[in-house]
Amino acid sequence: MNQSGIYIHFPFCEKKCSYCDFYSIENLSKACIFTNSLLSEIELRSQRHESKPNLSSIFIGGGTPSLLPPESIGRILQSIKSHFSFGEDIEITIECNPDSTLLENLHDYRKLGINRISLGVQSFARDELISLGRLHTPEQAAAAFHSARSAGFDNIGIDLIFAVPGQSARSWSRTIDKALELGPNHISAYSLIYEKGTPLYKSLADGDVSRVRENDEVIYYETIIHRLAAGGYEHYEVSNFALSGKYCRHNLDIWHGGRYFAFGPSAHGYIGNQRYWNVRNIDEYIFLVGKGRLPVSGCEEISGFDCIAERIMLGLRADGIDPGRFQADFGIDIKSDIAGLIESLAEHNFIIPNESNIRLSKKGYLIADELIAKVVLAIEKAMN
Ligand code: SF4
Structure with a gap:
């Protein structure tokens, strides 16, 4: 049977990070109505397929889904379960930010069947976290990681960013040291992108920050490749490294051209050679779903x-x-x-x-x- 994946986009964050152009808003007052709309979208989309698609992965991302109460996440998973069938060893990931990762919630996630945590660490250098506009400290990132382990998660991925303004080879190396010391199962390392429209892009244009030199960026990338290889991590995609058997299944399915359903504002899905993307506005999303319509903003046929x-x-x-x-x-x-x-x-x-x-x-x-x-x-x- 063909395997499918699901991506859920939770469009809320406590505060926007300076470099981020993912769709999310800071006002959480619509989180409850959003959850109800999401359940309706799942229902609406599932009316379009006859049998229950078999899922190998679910990725709850955003935004900051760890801001959502576990009961709401439980309702979402329950709704997915009633319209899709879960593969035996389904991988269910939730993205968490260190400042909103509570131990009791992590225990609840386990009970809900979530078996993978993706933790937005980004850096273990305090000044870099500040320049990225992150809310957490390096200590909170480590504490969140340990909480996830103590709640029983044996599959934890962390995200890191390199080529942050002002980053030195030494501080990047210290971030890698700390990551290796924690021993996550998966590490994603992205080079910082100055996305148009973000505060960081403006700071660059105004001359308030400067880019890391291109040559240094290459060196930082080579450094993490070599350090993680020495630490036993397999480099299985340009920006992704994992211990054996811990590749992110959701990513792999996408990279192998698999089908995935996407729910939530701005989410992108791919079904039957057709890529679609949802509206990037929470009010429009809620409105359309409330009218019984799929909140799709556009689609394209991938053919030839x-x-x-x-x-x-x-x-x-x-x-x-x-x-x-x-x-x-x-x-x-x-x-x-x-x-x-x-x-x-x-x-x-x-x-x-x-x-x-x-x-x-x-x-x-x-x-x-x-x-x-x-x-x-x-x-x-x-x-x-
Ligand atoms: S927490 Fe994540 S999604 Fe939210 S603004 Fe920061 S980088 Fe973007």
Whole structure:
């Protein structure tokens, strides 16, 4: 049976972080009505499929879902359960911020069947947390991590950000030290992006902060790759590292082109070659769902060459492309049709090709976007 995933977007945060362009608002007064709307959206969407889709993962993200009372999360999971079937070893993740992660809530999450925590740590340097506009301290991040462990979570991921303004090689190294000391099962490490419209973007434009030099950014990325490899973490996607068996299933399903349903304002889903995205406004979301309509703002058909390009992009960013499956799905023998490029990239140690997989090397991950563009172009040429 085909596996599916669900992404839930909880659109509230206590305070917006300076770099964040995810959709969330600071006013929590609509959290209750939002939950009711979400239940209606789940119901509305489930009327569109005949049998109950089988789920391998649910990801409750946002926003800051750890602000929602566990009873509300229980209602959401109960509603999902009545419209979808849960795979035997389903992975259910909730994103938590260190300042809103309460031990009693963590115990409740366990009782609800949530089995994975994704903790927004970002940095263990106090000044960096302040410049990112985070509400928590390094100590709160460590305490939240220990609380999750003591509540019985054996699968905890943490997020880190590098190339933060003012970050030194030393402070980044100390953040990695602290992360390794805690020993999470999964680490995501993202380079800071100055998203248009965020306060951080404005600070950059106004000259109040300066970017970390590009060369240093590369060094920070290489540092975490090497340090985590030495700590036993597998680098399974450009920005993601995990201990054996602890890859994030939700991410993997998406990267492998799996189907996922998305609920909540601004959430993006992918069903039957169609990508859709919900309205990015809570009032509009509540209004549409209240009228019995799906709160979809737009959708696009992923077909023809877009499908191929997407498979290449997702595969190369993650754990590679299976040439046999690629040929079966698209009729393209990637190894012989673009043999020259594959050989040249392998010679320069950017990719690692073997019988059943073509994937980026550590060196290749450093320039993933450039390499993906080359492969996509070569395939397009070979097809014409
Ligand atoms: S807590 Fe997360 S979702 Fe909320 S503003 Fe900060 S980064 Fe964005």
